[in-house]
Amino acid sequence: MPYQLSDINRGLETDPKGFLEQCDAAYQSRIDAAVDRILERMKVSPIVLLSGPSGSGKTTTALKLEQELERRGVNTHTISMDNYFKTLNRKTAPRTPEGDIDFESPTLLDMELLDDTFTKLSRGDWVIVPKFEFARQMRNDSRGTPLKLDKNEIAIFEGIHALNDDIFGRHPEATGLYISARSNVLEGEEMRFKGTWMRITRRAVRDYNFRGTDLLETLMMWYNVRRGEKMYISPFKNRANIIIDSSLPYEPAVFANYADVLGKAVDQVPGDNPRYKEFHDLVDSFRYFAPLDPALVPGESLIREFIGGGSYHYS
Template sequence: MAYSLTEIRTRTRHDPAAFLAECDEAYQERIRHAADVIVQRMEKSPIVLLSGPSGSGKTTSALKLEEELERRGVNTHTVSLDNYFHPPSHPAAPRTPEGDIDFESPQLLDMALLDETFTRLSRGEEVTIPRFEFSRQMRNDAKGWPLHLRDNEVAIFEGIHALNDDIAGRHPEATALYVSARSNVLEDGAVRFKGTWMRITRRAVRDCNFRGTDLTDTLSMWHNVRRGEKRYISPYKGRAHIVVDSSLPYEAAVFANYTAPLAQALESLPPSNPRWKELHDLLDAFRWFEPIDPALVPPSSLIREFIGGGTYRYK
């Protein structure tokens, strides 16, 4: 799928609120279709594995799926795979070619515990979901919580590596979803804004607003994030029973309001960074869009995961 820049401009000028509502409804329809497939496959497994690269809106998608399934009478539990991290100080922590800890690698996850969790849940047994404390960079088992799936219940496990060989590969009976911002914005056949640029913009704005991360640090790590996607995430998307495009036609126009901090951060990014030119091209691409006031973004929109002010609670 691709979006038309001409249509985006026209709709932005004439009735931006209606344009946003229409785009969000189209995404909600994709979520409804995914919920239908999950319900159809419940007899095979109560486990749902939701994967996708960084900035795809996996967390909001999981929460929206939870709402849709609850409307169908299916009691739903959403679990982040981040809770299954090994501490970065783990002796076997993977390293990037540059020698840093590779936070994109699936080797940071406790695969044995995940395998045991899925097996026991499928048998109707109770498990304890661990809690990873990012502030302390460690798992705190005392803050774990019990989970027992009964009839007409499912658990959605969301994370970038959910479709990996050591997760979905061990449990092919689970329903697999792949979520990503996949659509480019075109004008007369020329690409004006890439789907991957939507994801790095989402991540940069979120990290700056809510995670206390220096924006230059976020941008400087993008090359390793993309390297990890190509190595650890994209090769497994073929396992998905459902592929959901999480891009929204209006989002580049909303994120055009955040170009000032992006430009400032790029000033500190050295030209030696492998993604230096791409990130400058991204910043330049916002000139094609007329900004949309973020206040017009509905509270339930997926974009609220990144700009704040939404109705969903993110743990």
């Protein structure tokens, strides 16, 4: 459901703290409803497969699900599927039409190991969760972590390809969960901020703040990221048992603080880039929002995954 710009600006003007609490409470209610469904299906499978495109807030959502499940007495393990990447072989790696390595392709994952892991965990056997070292682009199995699920335990596997045919397709008994920023901001019927823009802004700000990635580099990658989403992620979202909208009404006002630095990066994007106009429209859209002091954002807010200063630990 779209948000109305007037409601956002009024809430931030009259009672910013209360408005943020209201928005975060609404998101928590989505988490609570998802946990209800996960527990309903726990007898079918102890495996939860959480998918969503880049910038959707998968990591924080997985941690919030774990927190709520633990509160209800269910021991929960959250595992990043990034650890199941195969050691990169540049000679055999999948390529984009431009000839670059297609880092969005699910074939970079060790599907056989994932299949074996889900099967063993479901029947109560021990597995070793591997460790992928991104700096060396290789999997280091010697740093793996042993894991076994008892009767009242759940494992959440979080990754962009979790609902793919070669993962969820082999284990349809698992609980599938899809998350993305799905709500636009409208002024009447006029589009003011797209849900997709929330995701590119989240990713750009996070990479800029914490991953040493130049903003221009992030923007230049976005075309291939979106192409990968349309090929490898979106086609499988409707098989999810649970769909969560991760957008928060106040986040464009938080990211308005980055409008100037984003604008400078956008000015460097070549005019022939397929996303050129979209980037300029995105930066221009921040004029509809008065910047919100990030210090007002609660520590447990999903947005903290991207701006920092949150109460969750991101490994």
